[in-house]
Amino acid sequence: xxxxxxxxxxxxxxxxxxxxxxxxxxxxxxxxxxxxxxxxxxxxxxxxxxxxxxxxxxxxxxxxxxxxxxxxxxxxxxxxxxxxxxxxxxxxxxxxxxxxxxxxxxxxxxxxxxxxxxxxxxxxxxxxxxxxxxxxxxxxxxxxxxxxxxxxxxxxxxxxxxxxxxxxxxxxxxxxxxxxxxxxxxxxxxxxxxxxxxxxxxxxxxxxxxxxxxxxxxxxxxxxxxxxxxxxxxx
Amino acid sequence: xxxxxxxxxxxxxxxxxxxxxxxxxxxxxxxxxxxxxxxxxxxxxxxxxxxxxxxxxxxxxxxxxxxxxxxxxxxxxxxxxxxxxxxxxxxxxxxxxxxxxxxxxxxxxxxxxxxxxxxxxxxxxxxxxxxxxxxxxxxxxxxxxxxxxxxxxxxxxxxxxxxxxxxxxxxxxxxxxxxxxxxxxxxxxxxxxxxxxxxxxxxxxxxxxxxxxxxxxxxxxxxxxxxxxxxxxxxxxxxxxxxxxxxxxxxxxxxxxxxxxxxxxxxxxxxxxxxxxxxxxx
Numbered sequence: 001x002x003x004x005x006x007x008x009x010x011x012x013x014x015x016x017x018x019x020x021x022x023x024x025x026x027x028x029x030x031x032x033x034x035x036x037x038x039x040x041x042x043x044x045x046x047x048x049x050x051x052x053x054x055x056x057x058x059x060x061x062x063x064x065x066x067x068x069x070x071x072x073x074x075x076x077x078x079x080x081x082x083x084x085x086x087x088x089x090x091x092x093x094x095x096x097x098x099x100x101x102x103x104x105x106x107x108x109x110x111x112x113x114x115x116x117x118x119x120x121x122x123x124x125x126x127x128x129x130x131x132x133x134x135x136x137x138x139x140x141x142x143x144x145x146x147x148x149x150x151x152x153x154x155x156x157x158x159x160x161x162x163x164x165x166x167x168x169x170x171x172x173x174x175x176x177x178x179x180x181x182x183x184x185x186x187x188x189x190x191x192x193x194x195x196x197x198x199x200x201x202x203x204x205x206x207x208x209x210x211x212x213x214x215x216x217x218x219x220x221x222x223x224x225x226x227x228x229x230x231x232x233x234x235x
Numbered sequence: 236x237x238x239x240x241x242x243x244x245x246x247x248x249x250x251x252x253x254x255x256x257x258x259x260x261x262x263x264x265x266x267x268x269x270x271x272x273x274x275x276x277x278x279x280x281x282x283x284x285x286x287x288x289x290x291x292x293x294x295x296x297x298x299x300x301x302x303x304x305x306x307x308x309x310x311x312x313x314x315x316x317x318x319x320x321x322x323x324x325x326x327x328x329x330x331x332x333x334x335x336x337x338x339x340x341x342x343x344x345x346x347x348x349x350x351x352x353x354x355x356x357x358x359x360x361x362x363x364x365x366x367x368x369x370x371x372x373x374x375x376x377x378x379x380x381x382x383x384x385x386x387x388x389x390x391x392x393x394x395x396x397x398x399x400x401x402x403x404x405x406x407x408x409x410x411x412x413x414x415x416x417x418x419x420x421x422x423x424x425x426x427x428x429x430x431x432x433x434x435x436x437x438x439x440x441x442x443x444x445x446x447x448x449x450x451x452x453x454x455x456x457x458x459x460x461x462x463x464x465x466x467x468x469x470x471x472x473x474x475x476x477x478x479x480x481x482x483x484x485x486x487x488x489x490x491x492x493x494x495x496x497x498x499x500x501x502x503x504x505x506x507x508x509x510x511x512x513x514x515x516x517x
Contacts, residue, residue, distance in 0.1 A: 016472050020410045022363055030360060032416035032480035036473060047415050047481040127481055188408040190476035191391035194467035194503035197433065198424040198490030210268035217261030224254035228247055 014038055017142055019149045019185030021048055024074065025086050026158055027182035031126070033149045035142070035187070042134035044103060049125035051182050052155035059122030062153040063102070063115055063179065066187070068141035070097025072148060074184035084163040086180050089152065089170055096148035096184065100138035103128070103149075110135065115171045115179065142187060151183035276424050276491070277437035284441035284461030286507045287479035360483055360510075361413030364449040366405050369420065373443040374435040380420065380447075382407040391488075394423060401431045409476065409486075412447040412455045413510065416480045421488040424500070433489035437462070439506050445485060457485040457508040464491045464504045475505055483510035 014037055021031035031048025052060040075095040079087045099111040104119040109132045113119060121128060141147045156164045156177040166176040370377045383392050383404035394404050401423065409419035423431035439445075443459040465471055475486050485508035492502030 016476060018408065018416065018476055020363070020414055020416055022414075030362070030414060032410065032414070034416075034477040034480050036477070045477070045480055188385075189389060190472050191385050191406070192389045192472070193391075194465070194470035195391050195421045195488045195490065196393040197421055197488065197503075198431075198493070198500040199427050200493040200495075200498055200500060201425045201427055201429055210264050214261045214264030214268060217257050217264060219261075221254040221257030221259075221261060224250060224257065228250050228254065231247070 015142070016190040017147070017187045018190055019187040021149060021151065021183040021185040022074070023050075024092070024150075024181045024184045025154055027051055027154055028158075029151070029183050031151070031183055031185075033185055033187070037134065037139070037142075040133050041131055042139075043131040044128065046103065046126060046128040046149075048151060048183055051124050051151070052153055052177075053124040055153075055178070060124070060153055060155075061117035061120045061122050061178065062126070062151050062182065063117060063120040064149070064151040065099045065103060065111075065114060066101040066138050066141075067093075067096040067098060067148045067150050068100035068138055068146055070095055070146060070148065072096070072144075072146035072186050074148065074186060075181075084166065084176075085160045086154070086163040086166075086176060088176060088180050089150075092150070092181055092184075096150055097141075097146065100141055100147065101135060103130070105130070109133075115174075117174075117178070142189070145186075145188060147187035149183075149185045149187060150181045152179050152181050153177070154180045154182050276430075276434050284459070284507070286461045286463070286474055287482070287484055287509065288460055289479075360415060361411075361449075361453065363411045363414055364451040364453065366412050366418065366420070366447045367450050368448045369403050370446045370448075371439060371443065372446075373440070374438050376432065376435065378403040378422070378432050380405050383421070384408070391421065393421065396426075400426055400428070403432055410483065412449050412457075413453070413483055415483060417476060417478055417484045417486050418447065418457075419476060419486045419488070424489045424491065424504070433487070433504075436487060436489045436506060437464075437491065437504055439487075444511075445487070445506075445508055447485075455483075456511045457483075458511050459485075459506055459508045461507040462504070463507070464502050466492070466502050467500075470503055471505075474507075478507075484508065485510075 016037070017035040019033040021029070021033060023029050027050070029048055029050035031046065034045045036043050046064075051062055054060055070093060073095045075087050075092040077087070079091045079095060081091050082088075099114045102109050102111060102113045102116075104113055104116070105121050105128070107113065107119045108116075138147065154177045156175065159177060159180075163176055163180075168174040168176050168179040170179045365382060366380045368377065368379050378401075380403045381394075381399050383394065384407050386392050391406060392404075394400050394402060403420050403422040406419040406421065410416035412418050422433035422436070424433050424436070425431050439459055439462055441459050441461060445457045445459060446454055447457065448454045475488070478484055485506070487506035487508075489504050490500035490502070491504040492500055494501045
C-alpha cells in the first residue's frame with residue numbers, strides 16, 4: 001500500500017482513529033468514522049445516514065471534512081450567536097476549528113475543495129471508503145486529539161423561517177442549509193495494545209501459603225510422633 | 236523405661252496428642268486450600284464464527300427502504316431472554332470444536348467486499364445513550380456498566396481497585412449501544428480478589444445473546460458472532476475498535492493466556508457480536 005517505506009517507519013507508526021457522528025442542528029442523522037494511517041496514506045471509512053435526501057431534484061450534496069485547529073469538540077447550541085436556531089459552520093469553528101482535509105468522493109482532498117459540491121457525497125446516507133495522502137496538518141491534529149469530523153448540509157424544512165432564507169456564510173450562491181453542519185464527531189485514537197484485565201489470581205495455585213502452613217504442621221506432627229515412637233522403643 | 240520413667244507416661248500421652256493435633260490441623264488447612272482453589276478461566280472453544288458478518292436483512296430492499304421501522308425493531312422490549320430457543324439454526328451448537336478448524340473469512344478484504352455489495356444503505360439507528368448494564372444469560376452474567384477512558388500512555392484503562400473493580404467498563408470513545416460502529420466493553424477475568432466479572436467470558440459461543448441496557452431505558456440485544464483469543468502483542472486494534480462500522484457491533488474484552496513464569500496474562504479474549512436485527516429479534 002505504502003510507496004514510501006521510509007515514511008512508514010515514522011514515529012506514529014500505524015495509528016487508528018475513530019469517531020462516532022452525532023447530529024447537529026437537529027439533522028436526525030448519525031454515523032461512524034474510522035481512519036487508519038499507513039505510512040503517508042490514510043484510509044477513511046465512513047457510514048452515515050438520516051440526512052437530507054434531495055436538493056433541487058438532485059441528491060443533496062453533503063460536503064464533509066476533518067476539521068482541525070479548534071478545541072477538538074463539537075459545538076453546543078450556545079454556539080448559535082445570531083439566534084437563528086442554526087449553528088452555522090463559522091459559528092461552530094470555535095469548537096471544531098478550520099478545515100484540514102476534505103473528505104471528497106474523488107479528486108482533491110485539501111481544504112481548497114472544502115465547498116466543492118461536485119465532488120461531495122450526496123443523498124441521505126453514505127457508505128464511504130477512500131485512501132488518500134494525509135496532509136501533515138491533519139496528521140498532527142489527529143495526534144493532538146483536535147481533529148473533528150463534520151458533515152454539512154441540512155434539510156431546509158427542519159430550519160427556522162429566518163434560517164431557511166439565509167445565504168450560506170461560506171458560499172454566497174448556496175443557502176445556509178447547504179453548508180450548515182449536520183453531523184459532528186470528535187476523532188480519537190483507538191487505545192494502543194490490548195486490555196490489562198487480569199492479575200492471574202485464579203490461574204495456577206491459590207493459597208500457596210496455606211499449603212505451606214498445612215505441610216509444616218503435618219511434618220511437625222509426624223516428626224513429633226516419630227520421636228515419641230523412638231523414645232518408646234528405646235525404653 | 237525406668238530412666239525416662241519420671242516424665243514418661245503422661246508426657247508421652249501429651250506429646251502424642253500434640254502431634255496428632257498438628258497433623259489434623261495441617262490436613263485441615265491443606266483440605267481448605269484445595270477446596271478453595273478456583274478453576275482457571277475457560278479458553279475460547281474454537282475459532283468458529285465470523286467477525287462482523289454481513290447482515291443479510293440489511294440487504295433486503297424493504298428493510299432499508301423503511302429505516303424508521305427497522306430502527307424501532309432494534310429495541311425489542313419483549314423479553315430478550317427467550318433467546319436460547321431462538322438461536323439461529325445456522326449457528327453451530329456450543330460444543331468445543333477442534334482448533335484445527337479454519338477461521339472463515341478472517342481477511343477483512345473478502346468480508347468487506349461481500350458486505351459492501353449486499354448492503355445498499357446502512358440503517359439509521361438510535362441517538363446516543365450510554366450503556367448502564369449488561370447481561371449474558373448463557374453464562375449467568377449481569378453487571379452494571381460504567382464509563383472508562385484511555386490512560387495517559389494511550390492504552391485502555393482497566394477497572395481499578397474500588398467499587399468498580401469487578402464491574403464491566405464501557406470505553407467512552409466507542410459507540411453507545413445502537414449507534415453505528417463498535418460498542419467496546421471490557422472487564423477483568425480475575426483480580427487480586429479472585430475471579431472477576433468476565434471470568435466465564437471464554438464460555439460464550441457464537442449465537443449467544445448479550446443484552447445492553449442504555450441510560451434512556453432501552454434494552455438492545457446483540458448476537459455473538461465470534462470468540463477469539465489474541466496475544467497482546469498482536470492485538471487486532473482495527474477489528475476491535477473498527478471492523479464493519481456500517482452496523483452496530485459489540486466487543487467484549489478480557490484477559491487470557493496467563494503465563495506462570497511472567498505472572499502476566501499474555502493475551503486478550505475478545506467476543507465479537509452485532510446488533511440483532513428485526514427479523515432475528517422478534
